[in-house]
Amino acid sequence: MVGEREARMALCALVPSGALAFARALLEFGPVALWEAFASQGEATSWGRRALRVDLPALQRATDACGARFIIPGDDEWPAPLAALDVVQVGQQAGQPVGLWVRGQPLRAEGQVAVVGARAASGYGEQVAVTLAADLAANGRGIVSGLAFGIDAAAHRGALGMRGLSTAVVASGVDEPYPAAHRHLADTLMGSGALVSEVPPGERPTRHAFLARNRIIAALSDAVVIVEAAARSGAKNTASWASALGRPLLAVPGPVTSSLTATPHRLIREGVAILCTGAADVDEVLGPPGAVPEPDGRGAPRPVDALADALLEVRDAVGAGEDVPVAALCLRTGQPMVEVLANVSELVERGWLEENPDDATVRLPRRRGR
């Protein structure tokens, strides 16, 4: 029988990150029982055979060897906003990370903005990403991105250029952050920020892991800014996560003659993203850096993670800009109707939700600038 930390580390090595069915099973059975359920199948099943090949002592050695630490929910360093990933889903992805390998400084749970976009960015896009990240960092905000070529790297560099804090969430193990060309960038950002992955050391990134890490980028950030993204782009997935999590989504416009503006322009046109021309637009949405951004003008602000779990579940089930029928919150949270109604009342009373009695829908409170 392994402990929770070992079970979580083993599960990270065994199952694909962010898979919906697995996330639901983890919530239902807990990490220890779930790991035992896999491991006990032994040679009888493919999951069992894979579980037998998970070498926990080797994983721990690889973790130590690269100077990483493995953190899990409940640890002091675990960013509370990640819990919201357990109550929303995008496509077939869901779930807060089973655990995270971290190199560098302690993870921040707030005051960070994600700046993400195309790998094959234009000079214009990289210039905007550098300037935007630098201006945000100068105001004390951390920059979260994915260390990828193009916009991601430009965002990290903009923050670091201002001696700012930057966090990179990678789809590979943190021992050999992908892409290898950005190893020096990764080393530099660990000085003030952190390198993070839910994939064990030694693992190469998979297509699946590239998508899965987008949910972590969105969850670690107070807002997400898309700088450039073609019609088919991973940034669209990050945008979906931002919306699902109720994080403000912004997008930077650019020449309509560039295919890299297709996704930002579509998101703005459809009202999904707010048009962003620079750091001032982010400040307008989030309020001044350092301020607790919500609720607005309704008594003393309280951090969202101070809410009881059942309240948090309901509140996190309401996406930014959507009017959610109260009935839909039963489906989204799994709470019985009577409980949802009580929780909605309390959330409305405390300023976390706004109610439209006409059509029995609720929405997030409007902030200034929205």
Add this chain to the structure above:
Amino acid sequence: MVGEREARMALCALVPSGALAFARALLEFGPVALWEAFASQGEATSWGRRALRVDLPALQRATDACGARFIIPGDDEWPAPLAALDVVQVGQQAGQPVGLWVRGQPLRAEGQVAVVGARAASGYGEQVAVTLAADLAANGRGIVSGLAFGIDAAAHRGALGMRGLSTAVVASGVDEPYPAAHRHLADTLMGSGALVSEVPPGERPTRHAFLARNRIIAALSDAVVIVEAAARSGAKNTASWASALGRPLLAVPGPVTSSLTATPHRLIREGVAILCTGAADVDEVLGPPGAVPEPDGRGAPRPVDALADALLEVRDAVGAGEDVPVAALCLRTGQPMVEVLANVSELVERGWLEENPDDATVRLPRRRGR
């Protein structure tokens, strides 16, 4: 005693175009009485002295000499949508033109889109304006603009390049359209379209006339597209007219690093303009070219000018995207409350307005793509 046509021509020469107080006086007294009121003052007042200097036979000769015609409200060629200018105001400007000098083909009353923007446009902006106008013209839409350097000229050229129809509303007399460098462009567009001014032949453009013509550009168009405009720009005035007239307003985004995108981006961010990446976005807002664009899905479409005058007044007093308190419609139309209520009811019934009984406001019906 002069006739209405002569009175209107004389008034065009006497009073600044689009001045609010004058427009209101014209509505109250009619052109003949208003002209006589000025002319009868003789040498006693400055208006009287100026009226004495208006040389109607010389004006008529100048009109004939450049092959222009002078049209007035009530003429077959007078575009009905101009009447809406009598019931809205922007700043201290209002009023449909007292008359119009026209060279070229008969004015179109529908099926036209305004494409306007900065004089000191960028290469990017001109490229976008040419392409947009060409694509709109290829779909059978006419292009309205102001013949100015930069975006205006690019828009005219884009339309003409597709053998399309283009209308230029200028702030000078139509005999010597301003700027002189675009005389050949003006000659060309008269082959299929028209050159229009409310300023008499022989007049040089004034700052006032440049602003005043923007309301004609907006009123002649089914929609207005702003391509590039710095923070201080005449295009902002055209945008205000589009909003006041309930014409859909679109704006083309561009590099946030260019000062010429300040106004388009602000208009989009604030929800005043719809983001436009090309002709398809205009088509989405207006419906397919040739179709009567409204109302949508509520019985057979009827052209807006088929409405009785009092109904039209109320309907035109509601701008795009605004929720107007019914009480405000009394002020805007000058109709008594009981009449406004009756007219609102009829407009709602016929699908021309939507009512929000909760707060006693009305709005234009939502179209697809908004």
